[in-house]
Amino acid sequence: MRQRGDTIAAIATARGRAALAIVRLSGPEACRIAAACFRGADLQAVPSHTAHFGYVLSPDGEPIDQVVATVFRTPRSYTGEDVVELTCHGGDLAPQLILETLLHHGARLAEPGEFTLRAFLNGKLDLAQAEAVADLIHAGSTRAHRVSLAHLQGRYSEQLQRLRSDLLELCAYVELELDFSDEDVEFADRAQLEALLDRTGRLLDELLRSYRLGELLRDGVRVVIGGRPNAGKSTLLNALLGQDRAIVSPVPGTTRDQIEAEAEIEGLRFRFVDTAGLRATADEIEAEGVRRAQQAIAAAEVLVYVFDLTVGLAPDEQAYLTRLRTEQPALPVIVVGNKRDLLDSAPELLALDRPVLALSARRAREDAAELQPLVRELVAAVTADLGSMDDSAVVMNQRHRQHLARAREAVQAARAALDQGLSGDLLALELRRALHELGAITGEITTEDVLDQIFSRFCIGK
Ligand code: GDP
Known part of the structure; x- marks a missing residue:
């Protein structure tokens, strides 16, 4: 376990090119160590919660960077100890050189989470709050x-x-x-x-x-889009990704015939998987694709099954959807009848005993309203009555x-x-x-x- 009572230092911001970076010090020696390399105000004498412009000097007296030093005195700081934050220029060099200087003057390199651990040990946060700090950083x-x-x-x-x-x-x-x-x-x-x-x-x-x-908030909701080739799965996926200023990050395809992408919809992170068709086949390569699609569906939180309204649901697709009811009874299945734009009249709205959402994925690219019923179904399928739950009552x-x-x-x-x-x-x-x-x-x-x-x-x- 880590030693307590010494003074720790670390770069608190992400590496790489950026306007600013922060190097942080915490512990009884924080002010002395910062003062030892700072030219400007006397950081040992300044009051708490004040910021000071100046220079950090290397151990041989060379200026490293212009910085702003912010001083927080115990107990009114993040860790509850004396804390000095040196805000310097970003990039790979300045923060690193400043950190090395602080270590030279007697600080120890902090371990992962050690500032927050100290905050917990000093009663500034309880453990659930400390964990929330990590969750906040990782929130997707x-x-x-x-x-x-x-x-x-x-x-x-x-x-x-x-x-x-x-x-x-x-x-x-x-x-x-x-x-x-x-x-x-x-x-x-x-x-x-x-x-x-x-x-x-x-x-x-x-x-x-x-x-x-x-769990869904933490890990995202895995939605598999299944259906025959040409039903319009890719078009639908693109429409879903394009709506609601939603693209988070495209995830590289796991296989040649399976595409994954993420989008945020109504505050939730969805991970869409566009699978190969599901039909029985004699072709070996295609059979492999079908096997993967079935695997993906087994791990899905929701299945969106797409078929072409002008073609209809084939008997084997119907049989498949029926089988799914017994094989994965808890899996919400949304059946989408696509290419609504090609039909003159309102389509038959039942596939077996499941309602069909008729839409046009093609039209949805221009008009996001086309997708609204599907989006509503998606959100309802996963959150059910949990959607309106108070944020403070959600266990993640x-x-x-x-x-x-x-x-x-x-x-x-x-x-x-x-x-x-x-x-x-x-x-x-x-x-x-x-x-x-x-x-x-x-x-x-x-x-x-x-x-x-x-x-x-x-x-x-x-
Ligand atoms: P996938 O094989 O299931 O991924 O199907 P695609 O998304 O590649 O679509 C197959 C074909 O159907 C393409 O030519 C699409 O442009 C077309 N398509 C997809 N959605 C619609 C739609 O809503 N209306 C019409 N008319 N065509 C569509």
């Missing part, structure tokens, strides 16, 4: 960003604290009763205990349910989900103990277990291993 969509920010602001931690204080109250009743067990008094009103336990259980259930959305973190699940187990066990009239110590034990699990999320209870695992996810300088 507007909604994921919003959720991370809500967590960083502590609104999620507040929910957990409320849960904990409910459980503590329960625990206090039960334990008080245990203390007086010889005297046959009952402090805890059973009905009240039941109500409190039920409420806690419901809140935990809700948080756990939100993890599905959290796998570690949190595990602790929440164990806390719920403990609460259920406590409820069962209460029902069966089991002894108070058993009840208290389960309540303590639930408290412990919730405490592990915000970091009241933690181990060095857990901290190492969490903070090694961070980049150096954060």
